[in-house]
Amino acid sequence: MSSLTEPIVDNPHRGLTIPHDSVRQAPASVMGTGFVLYVEDNDDLRELVVELVTVVLQRRCVGVGSYEELVGLGEEALGCSVAILDINLGPNRRSGIDAYAWLRDMGYTGRVVFLTGHASTHPLVVEAQRIGDAQILSKPIDPDRLRSIIERERQ
Amino acid sequence: MTLSGDLATRHAWRGAFVAAALNAAGMSVDFFLSRGIPTMPTYPYALSALIGVGLMVFLLIRRQRATVRLGSAAFLTNTVAILVALWITSGYWATTGRTWTPFQANKLGALAVAVLAPQLVVGLASIAGFAATAVGKFYFLDPEIQRGFPVGEPWFVLIYALFGVVLLIYRRRGMALEREMLRVQAEAAAAERLTRTLLRLRDYTNTPVQTIVFTIELLRAKTRDLKPILDRLERAVEKLTELSRVLTSYETAHKWSPGDESLDATTMDEQLLGNEARPTAIRTARQTR
Numbered sequence: 001m002s003s004l005t006e007p008i009v010d011n012p013h014r015g016l017t018i019p020h021d022s023v024r025q026a027p028a029s030v031m032g033t034g035f036v037l038y039v040e041d042n043d044d045l046r047e048l049v050v051e052l053v054t055v056v057l058q059r060r061c062v063g064v065g066s067y068e069e070l071v072g073l074g075e076e077a078l079g080c081s082v083a084i085l086d087i088n089l090g091p092n093r094r095s096g097i098d099a100y101a102w103l104r105d106m107g108y109t110g111r112v113v114f115l116t117g118h119a120s121t122h123p124l125v126v127e128a129q130r131i132g133d134a135q136i137l138s139k140p141i142d143p144d145r146l147r148s149i150i151e152r153e154r155q
Numbered sequence: 156m157t158l159s160g161d162l163a164t165r166h167a168w169r170g171a172f173v174a175a176a177l178n179a180a181g182m183s184v185d186f187f188l189s190r191g192i193p194t195m196p197t198y199p200y201a202l203s204a205l206i207g208v209g210l211m212v213f214l215l216i217r218r219q220r221a222t223v224r225l226g227s228a229a230f231l232t233n234t235v236a237i238l239v240a241l242w243i244t245s246g247y248w249a250t251t252g253r254t255w256t257p258f259q260a261n262k263l264g265a266l267a268v269a270v271l272a273p274q275l276v277v278g279l280a281s282i283a284g285f286a287a288t289a290v291g292k293f294y295f296l297d298p299e300i301q302r303g304f305p306v307g308e309p310w311f312v313l314i315y316a317l318f319g320v321v322l323l324i325y326r327r328r329g330m331a332l333e334r335e336m337l338r339v340q341a342e343a344a345a346a347e348r349l350t351r352t353l354l355r356l357r358d359y360t361n362t363p364v365q366t367i368v369f370t371i372e373l374l375r376a377k378t379r380d381l382k383p384i385l386d387r388l389e390r391a392v393e394k395l396t397e398l399s400r401v402l403t404s405y406e407t408a409h410k411w412s413p414g415d416e417s418l419d420a421t422t423m424d425e426q427l428l429g430n431e432a433r434p435t436a437i438r439t440a441r442q443t444r
Binding site: 055 | 354357358359361362364365366368369370372373376377392396399403406407
């Protein structure tokens with residue numbers, strides 16, 4: 001079991017599907033509260049998505065700009081029903097894959113969607129593709145696609 | 156040596172320079188070896204060696220403005236100086252009465268040309284010159300001296316000339332192949348750079364395009380008055396998205412190098428827009444927050 005301060009870079013789970021029975025179970029009180037978690041380093045896009053999801057899709061959305069901010073949310077982050085993660089969170093910064101690993105490590109069992117502007121051959125995207133239980137979408141996606149990602153959780 | 160970027164020019168300059176250096180050095184040695192011959196004149200050696208040195212100085216001065224033609228002209232001038240010197244001195248060597256291997260310098264020259272000639276025509280002309288002056292000189296000698304020559308002379312020089320021609324053609328074809336390979340490699344490298352730049356450009360624009368797409372949707376939800384404008388904006392975004400899809404086909408052609416993956420917006424601003432773009436970009440970002 002990794003602690004929150006343990007470097008995810010050295011996490012042996014990285015790049016692999018993490019067996020759920022091997023990680024801590026999130027407290028039942030925070031699971032499935034149904035908000036949308038969005039991790040994106042671009043401020044404009046992050047704030048826009050939060051507003052769009054809130055105003056148009058009528059869902060609560062929490063946006064964070066980095067891995068560190070996500071970790072700062074603590075167990076609150078585990079209450080989301082879908083986590084949309086940007087893969088590249090900036091140069092020399094922890095990536096969306098690190099965010100994924102942290103969520104799974106903390107016992108999050110909900111859906112994860114990677115959203116990336118990079119080519120499918122980009123090393124980080126290739127690494128994300130090795131993760132078996134996360135969907136990868138390329139920017140730009142149309143609003144209907146975003147809606148279907150979120151609505152699917154509601155159904 | 157020469158600073159010219161053109162491979163043929165570099166070869167021409169270097170070949171002419173080395174030929175001139177060999178002329179200066181060879182003639183000096185030949186003069187040293189001939190010091191036991193009382194009648195041997197000094198001026199052919201001195202003239203040829205001086206021309207060699209002069210050409211070296213000239214080529215060094217012109218090294219930044221070197222051309223194939225310049226290299227060829229220097230090479231031919233050097234060859235003519237050697238041939239004139241050999242024409243004169245070989246007559247004296249032949250008349251010493253000592254054991255002498257005829258036309259050694261001509262034979263050596265024919266082979267050296269194969270290695271150093273800047274152009275095929277210049278090389279062929281120089282080899283022909285070394286062979287022709289040897290054969291011609293033989294027939295200018297007294298018949299009594301001719302009879303003292305080893306069996307087969309002066310025709311052995313033609314065998315050397317033939318080998319020289321074959322080596323010259325072989326070398327020229329090798330150089331052409333080398334140039335072609337370099338050209339193909341340079342083209343491949345340029346294509347790779349272009350692909351990398353295009354893909355980075357695409358990656359760089361995907362997030363802003365995504366922002367526009369979602370902004371349109373949000374504005375549609377907030378007001379119906381802007382529908383015609385938002386429709387036009389949406390069509391424009393579709394074009395941009397189409398462009399992004401076209402560039403996707405180049406993804407497999409690009410091989411990511413270590414460190415490439417860390418390049419993103421900050422680096423892209425500097426690489427694609429230049430340093431001048433940074434203050435504007437930062438100001439824009441601040442204004443939008």
